[in-house]
Amino acid sequence: MIDNLEVDDMVIGAGLCGLMYGLTAVTEGRSVVISEAHHKVGGYATNFYRNKRKFVFDCSQHKVSGLRENVGNLWNTLKRLELHSLLEEFHLHDEIGTVVYKDQWIKIPSEPDEIKETLIIHFPDEIQGIEQLFKDIESHGYQHYMFFRRLMNEYTINKEILRESRNLSKITARDYFETIFKGKNIIEVLSPIAIYSGSISNEVNAFYFLHCLYAMFYGGQAYVKGTGQHLSDVLLKEFVDRGGIILKKNQVHEMEDCRDYMLVKTRKNVIKAQQVIATCPPEDVLKMLRKEDYIEDFQNVINNFEVGWGHFCVYLVISVPPEEIDIFSPEYLLVSDSGDDFTREDFENDRYYDLFTLSVSNYHRFDPAGGYVLQLVMLDHGDRWFHLLEEEYLTRKQKIQDKFIKRAFKTFPKLEGKIIYSESSTPKTNYKFTLATKGSAFAYKMLPKTNLSLLNNFPNDKIKLVSTWAGGPGYETAMCFGFTQGKLLSKTTKV
Template sequence: MKVVTFMQEYDVIIIGAGLGGLTAGAKLAKEGKTVLLVEQHHKVGGCATTFSRKIAEKKVVFEIGLHEMDGLAYEFDPKKRVFQDLGVHDNVSFARVPEFYRFTNGRVDVTVPDDISTAIRVISDAFPDEKEAIESFFYGIREIFGFLVEGNLEKLASVSQMSVGEYLDNLTTNEDLKFTLTGNLGYYHDDPYTLSIIFFAAAQNSYFSGGGHFIQGGSQTLSDYLAKVITDNGGTIVLRHLVTRIITEDGTAIGVIYVPKRHMDQQLTAKGKIILVNAALPNVINNLVPSLSDSTYQQTVNSFKIACSILSVYLAFSKPPSTLVPQHVYSTFILPENLSSLKDLYSQERSNDFSKKGFVFVDYSMIDSRLNEEDIYTGALCCVDYIDHWAALTSYEYSTKKESVAQTLIQRLNQIIPGIQDIISYSEVATPKTIVRYTQNPAGTAYGFAQTPDQIGPMRTSIRKPPIKNLYCASAWTGSGGFSGAIMAGYSGALKILKDNW
């Protein structure tokens, strides 16, 4: 057996600087633990990052992903405690998004406010015969959220296997109303008939209770701040290094092997009392821990379905899109007019034909985003997508298809906002393959495992702790996808590590 000589020793080694890894690292470093965080990308943040391009001699910053972070103004938002503890509000500022989202499919066009009572009124105005169903929907999701907060398992049992689609079918036969109420479904999943109503109720209720917020300066600001908490408290962050192995001894994690991305033959080692994994769980159990091979844990994790991925078209404009149309909001979700039943949504989302899929346009110039100087305007088009639409293409086919998809989505946006294609000064496409490159997440997902009824609750809890002593996880994969899910997974992961070990 090869004996590993460790170069350095730490209390905690964290693999991956996504929000889960950064939040955990910040808490652990603040509690006096020596932290080493290893990240394969050249910046921290994972999906919570920005990038910049030089356009017409000016630096233009693009947000990678964040449209809205949920819950921030809700008095019971669990992130409140985390942000207070880590000093986030004193160092990072947030802009409230004025409304939740606008939904349009050619037949209906509704802007949904971010509080339940106004949302009921506005949606009832658009669907006057459906007021009862609309009230039942909103009071129902609030009730389910309440059961979750109380931990009322008996009440939750009645809806534990129910999908959002089934929940809506019990309330109404009006398909346009169903589309409107699930307008922002792409924030979570691709198929309303496999998305857990419990997960949907919790996430939507958080937006309806505490609004949506954007991180001023972009999500990189929060990621960089959390990284600073780690280094200010004596921690070390190593960028551009890939962890290739978690070293175990007698069923206990004792360290990691990591390599510089540019010199993969140079192996480095570090010893850790605790190893915390923020990187994608399937990669870790299949590639980084040989002793988990063929274990029941590995089989269970591999049986989980991975969530969909996202395609983004990043846009810069020569003037604000709001100057083109009287009705314009921050976030507009668009479904094609030919889609008439919620039951058919998934097959169109799964399609490789981008003229058929739903998409969202987010316009950062509609809020005080502070991404750029005041005369620079950026936005993004996003839709649900899948790695198999891109993985096997040659590089020529890949770039040609990216161009054609961008044009298809821009032309469709132009039908909603006439003239917008003429004010686009720059566009760039990121596919599921791009997400794999920058995060290593399998299938290019940003959400971890799919939030289906059988993959949340006890099932999700069962995979949170691998059967290796001193090995912990904190990410969208073990918590839930989204900024809040990853932050909470990181913080609760850190608390568990502190409780179990110190």
């Protein structure tokens, strides 16, 4: 049993948001303890080994936006925290990836002018719509992207476009595409980009999607060698070196408001904190506060949101370098001929796994030391997995894994016969290691009219919801939100 602790800030969860909040708060002079249920930090920014540590698999990190110098929000954040050595370990992609659709292989460069030129070459009849798209990315997308800087009074809203931005937030990205483009093909090439933010074009609101495109096209896409776990470990080391306390394998069970402080009971100890920073799902916070009488009212607030997508991932080790089987790009988006506009019936009957975009990530290109590793990933939802009994679960898991591999063979025929190891994960797997509601990897869905600011008014002012659940999905969002809230809450609560 660890001795009881008394601190300014108690952070629940050592994912990227929690680590960045903790690092920022200790840098501001506050005493901080982070309590993490898992035996390692990082949340989804972690890895695991197989075959006596010969192969290393990254759980999710291969594209981190916002790292272009003097442009990206994440670059700005890491510089302000004086994490210069970490900035040097990010490597900007020279291309976003390749979209494969109806026998077209469209390589998407990393620079916005080159992306626009590529789209015009492939879709010359859509020049007007392409010009409108980039105009909207640079205006509405930029305005949404600067959300965190606005919180810190470092960006002033452009009121001239505010009404149009609000209108865009009320429609889906696919609705928006259909207003600016003449044909379907360019829509099916651009729509899959939404998966990087855990979204589907016929669900995500257009205003948020333009933000994602700005972050990707203008903010700078990068990766960290050593996988996402290396990123998490570096942040943890900085947090501890600057005076923070980390408690692993220490799940939080209950919280009690004692008027002048919060009393937090964990697996190993009791922590007295001036404020609690909850990076876990809001529903879990309410469970920890089950004795409080305001739970039902805030549950009604949470009911306004829909839990977002997790993912099904097939981890592959192959016997030859990926280039030998014609895999050169960092990532391929394999789009079915019908595109991503699937129906609810398709999803319910598993046709979804044949129809929706399948990404093929070339992790060997990011980190050669990890082996000849590929990952096949598709957005998936916990509702399709959590109710299954073990035997049924394993059978279905194998069925979906086989579907993905078969789709990969169709695009990369030389892959057949080269797989020497495979395994897969589902949203249920994600839940086991992260405790995220329904195994979601992307928090709440950013649907039309979604307003995450409703989560800012938690009925107990000693508890702050600081997470992708309250700020929006993605690595960059998690890290920038943690930093921003660490700066703002340290100022408002300092005595």
